[in-house]
Amino acid sequence: MYLTDRSAPVEAGADRGRRCGPGPGIAPVVFVLGAVSLITDISSEMVTAVLPLYLVTTLGFSPLGFGTLDGVYNGVSALVQLTGGHLADRVRGHKLLAGLGYGLSALCKPLLLVAGSLGTLGTVLALERTGKGLRTAPRDAMISLSTPAEHQGRAFGVHRAMDTTGAMLGPLAAFLILRAATGGYDAVFGVSTCVAALGVVVLVLFVPGSPEGPGKHDGAQPAEVTDDSAVTHEPPAGEGRPPVRLREALALLLLPRLRALAGCAALLGLTTVSDAFVYLLLQRRAGVGEEWFTLLPLGTAVVFLLLAVPVGTLADRVGRRGVFLAGHVGLLTSYALLLWAADTPLLVPVVLALHGTFYAATDGVLPAALAGLVPEHLRASGLAIVGTGQALARFCCSLAFGAAWTAWGDGPALAGSAIGLLCCAAVAGVVLRPADGAR
Numbered sequence: 001m002y003l004t005d006r007s008a009p010v011e012a013g014a015d016r017g018r019r020c021g022p023g024p025g026i027a028p029v030v031f032v033l034g035a036v037s038l039i040t041d042i043s044s045e046m047v048t049a050v051l052p053l054y055l056v057t058t059l060g061f062s063p064l065g066f067g068t069l070d071g072v073y074n075g076v077s078a079l080v081q082l083t084g085g086h087l088a089d090r091v092r093g094h095k096l097l098a099g100l101g102y103g104l105s106a107l108c109k110p111l112l113l114v115a116g117s118l119g120t121l122g123t124v125l126a127l128e129r130t131g132k133g134l135r136t137a138p139r140d141a142m143i144s145l146s147t148p149a150e151h152q153g154r155a156f157g158v159h160r161a162m163d164t165t166g167a168m169l170g171p172l173a174a175f176l177i178l179r180a181a182t183g184g185y186d187a188v189f190g191v192s193t194c195v196a197a198l199g200v201v202v203l204v205l206f207v208p209g210s211p212e213g214p215g216k217h218d219g220a221q222p223a224e225v226t227d228d229s230a231v232t233h234e235p236p237a238g239e240g241r242p243p244v245r246l247r248e249a250l251a252l253l254l255l256p257r258l259r260a261l262a263g264c265a266a267l268l269g270l271t272t273v274s275d276a277f278v279y280l281l282l283q284r285r286a287g288v289g290e291e292w293f294t295l296l297p298l299g300t301a302v303v304f305l306l307l308a309v310p311v312g313t314l315a316d317r318v319g320r321r322g323v324f325l326a327g328h329v330g331l332l333t334s335y336a337l338l339l340w341a342a343d344t345p346l347l348v349p350v351v352l353a354l355h356g357t358f359y360a361a362t363d364g365v366l367p368a369a370l371a372g373l374v375p376e377h378l379r380a381s382g383l384a385i386v387g388t389g390q391a392l393a394r395f396c397c398s399l400a401f402g403a404a405w406t407a408w409g410d411g412p413a414l415a416g417s418a419i420g421l422l423c424c425a426a427v428a429g430v431v432l433r434p435a436d437g438a439r
Contacts, residue, residue, distance in 0.1 A: 067402015
């Protein structure tokens with residue numbers, strides 16, 4: 001079983017897709033969705049950047065309590081992704097579901113101003129992540145359906161680069177607000193609300209309702225699909241097409257290659273320590289002052305921004321399997337440095353560079369790998385299946401890591417995660433090995 005290393009040939013309609021945007025095979029809708037994600041990520045990352053210190057130092061949460069909330073923040077969306085993906089396919093309303101998701105997340109931002117207990121914060125964060133779960137699969141499906149199969153990695157790289165620009169600007173904005181405002185955290189949450197609302201407005205006004213795939217012009221035929229991706233056939237397009245049934249979406253798990261991809265993504269997610277814990281560990285190891293803590297995500301975002309497009313293009317050319325696994329090797333290296341490296345000024349930039357490289361090699365490459373595995377009318381459902389498994393695994397990792405830190409300390413907790421990641425990466429390397437003659 002292997003990730004889609006080489007894209008299937010496309011017909012003349014794909015040539016039109018290549019000319020439809022500023023880059024090869026990049027449709028205008030990809031850039032518009034990238035702008036929406038950029039604005040939304042400024043809002044989200046403003047909150048994410050201050051949340052660890054706000055919860056641990058201001059509200060006095062223990063590592064276990066923080067791990068629980070962090071797990072909720074990163075894992076609840078998993079329970080909603082399947083619903084969002086299936087509904088988007090069923091009603092053929094990718095923009096509608098994405099808009100509902102972005103809107104719900106925006107409405108939850110001001111509630112952080114009044115939430116002060118574990119239960120209240122958990123509820124607000126769960127609702128905010130519900131919005132993320134609703135929007136992720138429909139948004140990625142719109143990107144995938146607008147892009148020729150051979151340029152999926154580049155298209156997702158462009159989107160993730162724009163998304164990461166927001167992730168880079170969000171912590172910087174939070175840093176500046178905390179230094180300038182009297183009620184620092186409340187000011188961050190308030191500004192975040194306004195920025196999130198702007199993202200919803202851009203989505204409503206500028207994202208088309210139903211982007212057409214690159215192969216649906218000029219009477220062209222859709223791209224060829226090989227191996228077990230042909231098990232589920234796409235019915236004829238048109239208003240008369242029956243709604244996608246839940247059984248049809250779940251039948252995607254019968255595809256061996258998709259099942260292997262989803263399983264390995266979940267397995268690796270079980271040992272992927274959340275960003276917030278990585279930044280807390282880095283702060284402790286390197287002695288980073290609290291006033292500079294919000295800038296740590298900025299380092300990850302800069303590297304992700306610089307590498308997202310070239311790494312996505314590389315994955316299209318040399319194979320997504322190798323790039324995906326190499327990203328986890330980089331993450332494992334960052335764990336090793338946090339555990340055993342000497343306290344030097346280089347520790348912070350090197351760890352953040354490896355962290356950003358990990359995201360560049362995995363965040364866009366994973367959905368790009370689905371392009372040749374899932375038919376168009378089930379694209380959002382397929383993306384949701386893989387994303388759900390990965391998000392649930394990371395939710396479990398946050399809970400386990402927070403409990404291990406509370407019980408044994410941060411060092412043993414990270415060592416256990418590092419050993420687990422090494423074992424899981426070895427298993428994934430075998431399961432996702434290329435077939436004979438494939439890269």
